Amino acid sequence: VSHGTSCRACKAVGFYACKLCNGNGTIKWSPLYDPVFINLCVSPTCDGFKVQRCLNCLGYGYV
Numbered sequence: 001v002s003h004g005t006s007c008r009a010c011k012a013v014g015f016y017a018c019k020l021c022n023g024n025g026t027i028k029w030s031p032l033y034d035p036v037f038i039n040l041c042v043s044p045t046c047d048g049f050k051v052q053r054c055l056n057c058l059g060y061g062y063v
Contacts, residue, residue, distance in 0.1 A: 007057035014061040015053050018046035025050045 006012035017023035021043035029041045042048040053059040 004062040007054060007061055007063050009056035010054035010061065012061040013054075014057065014059040015051045018043055018050055018052045020045040021050070023050045 007014075010016050018025075021027050025043060025046065025048040026040045027043050028038050030038045046052045054061075057063050
C-alpha cells in the first residue's frame with residue numbers, strides 16, 4: 001500500500017529531536033534574566049518527551 005512520498009524533513013520517521021531543548025527534555029529558565037536563580041523546567045515544546053512531531057508530515061512519516 002503506497003502512502004505517498006517519504007518526508008524529507010524527518011527522514012520518514014515522523015518526529016525529530018526537540019529543537020528548543022536539543023533533545024534533553026528540559027530547558028534552563030531564569031526569572032528576569034537573573035543569573036543567580038536558574039531553574040530547570042520542562043520544555044514546553046516537547047513536554048519533556050525529548051522529541052517533537054514533524055510538522056511537515058504531521059507525524060506520519062510521509063507526505
